[in-house]
Amino acid sequence: MTEKLPDPRLIRVHQHYVCENCGFWQRYFAPAPPDCPVCLDYRHPLPPAGWQFSGPAALAARLRVRWAEVLPGIWQFWNEPAVGIGPRGYVIVDRAHGNVAFEGTGYYDQAALDFIAELGGLRYLSASHCHVFGALWQLVEAFRPEVVLQQDELPFCQAFGVSWPFEDRAELHPGAVLYHTGRHTPGHTVLHLPARRLLCCGDALKFQLDDHGQATHISTHRAYDAHIPLSAGDVRHYQAVLDPLDFDGILTPWEPVPTGGKRAMRQLFAAQLAGRPFAEFFRIRDLG
Numbered sequence: 001m002t003e004k005l006p007d008p009r010l011i012r013v014h015q016h017y018v019c020e021n022c023g024f025w026q027r028y029f030a031p032a033p034p035d036c037p038v039c040l041d042y043r044h045p046l047p048p049a050g051w052q053f054s055g056p057a058a059l060a061a062r063l064r065v066r067w068a069e070v071l072p073g074i075w076q077f078w079n080e081p082a083v084g085i086g087p088r089g090y091v092i093v094d095r096a097h098g099n100v101a102f103e104g105t106g107y108y109d110q111a112a113l114d115f116i117a118e119l120g121g122l123r124y125l126s127a128s129h130c131h132v133f134g135a136l137w138q139l140v141e142a143f144r145p146e147v148v149l150q151q152d153e154l155p156f157c158q159a160f161g162v163s164w165p166f167e168d169r170a171e172l173h174p175g176a177v178l179y180h181t182g183r184h185t186p187g188h189t190v191l192h193l194p195a196r197r198l199l200c201c202g203d204a205l206k207f208q209l210d211d212h213g214q215a216t217h218i219s220t221h222r223a224y225d226a227h228i229p230l231s232a233g234d235v236r237h238y239q240a241v242l243d244p245l246d247f248d249g250i251l252t253p254w255e256p257v258p259t260g261g262k263r264a265m266r267q268l269f270a271a272q273l274a275g276r277p278f279a280e281f282f283r284i285r286d287l288g
């Protein structure tokens with residue numbers, strides 16, 4: 001008996017589409033997805049002029065990919081102009097244990113991928129949460145790294161495969177350890193780099209910098225755009241996870257704060273717990 005093959009005219013090929021409102025990538029059938037799951041969530045604004053999705057070729061035609069070594073062995077990638085909310089992606093170089101990508105920027109061109117290859121490629125890839133995935137799917141296709149994500153973030157990982165889902169903690173290597181914080185999103189995760197005394201904090205913390213790149217203000221929130229604070233229990237949970245970790249500097253998906261980040265975090269958490277939690281920025285005292 002011969003198997004009946006599907007009519008080739010009915011086979012629809014999926015493609016990658018980015019939401020122009022927030023920058024989240026989905027795999028979907030042509031011509032475009034019906035909506036964006038990140039924008040439909042209460043944390044994000046709906047697109048003011050309706051859904052608009054683009055493919056990689058449209059982004060390649062209109063933006064440039066930039067990168068810079070923000071700290072020794074830590075490279076930050078970004079787009080000009082930004083895609084969606086404009087997260088920046090990091091590549092943390094570790095010749096002994098393998099390079100780690102954490103967070104993603106909206107689009108990587110071939111020159112950026114070639115540069116990452118020159119750095120030694122990627123052994124591990126992770127991200128704090130779906131708001132700052134950017135085009136991680138491009139890094140997965142180019143380098144086939146181990147993809148390590150907290151399991152509650154899996155519903156947003158349709159654009160790429162996850163090889164290592166974890167619950168509370170995942171040690172990529174002794175110099176790179178993931179911790180689940182939740183709260184900002186259910187699967188929200190931070191990356192601790194103990195040997196460098198750095199924390200990649202995702203959206204658990206956000207900084208304002210002055211013209212010299214010095215952090216002046218810090219905030220924490222359930223939703224930045226919707227201006228929703230954490231609950232007191234959320235703040236205590238962040239405190240319980242983050243305070244025991246040994247770090248000084250903090251890298252958000254936007255701003256590098258090389259020193260004094262933990263001191264600022266402690267001031268913020270104390271202020272949050274002294275009264276009613278708030279979403280506003282808090283002025284950092286004596287960051288030094």
Ligand SMILES: [Zn+2]
Binds near residue numbers: 020021040
């Ligand atoms: Zn969106």
Ligand SMILES: [Zn+2]
Binds near residue numbers: 184
């Ligand atoms: Zn976020």
